[in-house]
Amino acid sequence: MKKHLEILADKSLLIARALELVTNKIEAKLNQQDKCRIALAGGNTPKPLYEAIAQTSLPWSKIQVFWGDERYVSPDDPQSNQKMAREVWLNKVDFPESNIYPMPTEAGNPSLDAQKYETTLLEVFGLQPGEIPVFDIILLGMGDDAHTASLFPKTAALTVSDRLITVGDKDGQPRLTFTVPLINAADCVIFLVTGANKQPALSQVFAPAADELLYPARLIQPQGELWWLLDEEAGANLKQEN
């Protein structure tokens, strides 16, 4: 794993850097293969990045979009990560609907929908059960409790190792989430973290030792590249690593 830590002066510079990283990675991948597969993060931080991506002229027909986690709500719910990405990016460009793979949330059974998405991933990647898809890019955020995707502290989802997709638990609210093995199989994982409220959790995540079940973002050690893009508020007390 190649680890990079960049601390940007403010959120707008972080988003500009993330845009540069993501577009360069997509273009590099498309020089080698006919599709680039990217898993999106939810929450607020990545929203301006998706808005900025929508302003580019990337070859949308060669990009397939997935979600690394999803609240267990309908696609038109204000809480939906899918809704946010569609509104600020996917609906704004000529993005083929057949290249968009939202997490299903309407079976009334999160475990069943998790299994459905796992089957979808295996089909799209042309893999057999037991094999692990290698995403070209996985975007992640991090909560002030050091959760990432919907891998929350002290929950069962953190130790699921025989699945690609599992059910996360945020204070009793079910969510669908990539598992740690699926995230760690990726070619490139990019964390986007801003705000002073994330600083204490980041200190634990970057500490030489800390309980991974308390600070789940520590579990993310991808076989490919790991990028942490922080603003100065979040990255206080940390130093750049290139």
Ligand code: 6PG
């Ligand atoms: C979600 C995200 C979640 C998010 C963090 C940080 O569904 O909410 O996937 O893991 O990345 O909670 O959220 P903010 O970027 O809004 O701080």
